[in-house]
């Protein structure tokens with residue numbers, strides 16, 4: 146099964162979904178529990194949302210509007226791949242190498258900016274590497290990788306995820322960690338935390354699936370939501386939380402998911 150999604154980017158991947166379809170059941174992610182057994186160990190999907198901002202303009206003290214991010218509902222499946230980061234010292238834990246790719250139809254969000262945010266999240270002291278089981282390192286386009294983090298248009302999200310094609314959530318499918326650009330730009334309603342927090346959440350959630358983790362539920366009203374809870378679809382009494390570790394301890398909840406409805410699929414966002 147294998148999927149090397151990057152290979153897909155040559156343009157042929159839209160023609161390949163056949164193989165992927167066969168795997169659908171295995172990888173269906175955070176999609177709605179309609180079909181699902183609540184938490185296959187390898188499932189995953191979330192949502193995201195946000196926008197990068199780059200100040201510009203001569204007046205230093207004036208507020209700076211972020212550049213608009215625009216995208217079509219269905220992109221062409223062509224990718225800009227970020228450069229790698231310098232190798233770090235070897236440490237404990239299994240090394241997983243990841244690429245970061247942004248669909249070329251997404252305007253106003255340079256791949257370097259998205260990659261920096263992904264890497265900041267994955268390198269955070271409260272991130273997945275905190276327990277010492279894994280090391281995560283971003284590699285460049287021509288280096289071997291264990292998985293790829295894609296920022297994709299809603300339509301391409303469906304193609305890559307090969308699950309219920311909702312055009313709304315993000316997902317993890319094999320070695321593809323797929324972030325829906327609409328969630329990255331807009332977040333989700335009533336999340337109760339900033340877009341920056343939601344973005345970190347969605348990265349950690351989908352990468353958590355790639356590490357073999359399934360969905361979890363809210364452990365108690367007023368407590369932080371586990372990062373493997375489907376926070377995109379509802380907090381169920383928990384508060385928003387983006388990180389797998391809190392105060393140095395792994396924060397989790399009981400296994401399982403909720404039958405939350407998924408909002409309508411996303412359209413494009415004109416520039």
Ligand SMILES: [Zn+2]
Pocket residue numbers: 174175176188189190191350354360375
């Ligand atoms: Zn999920």
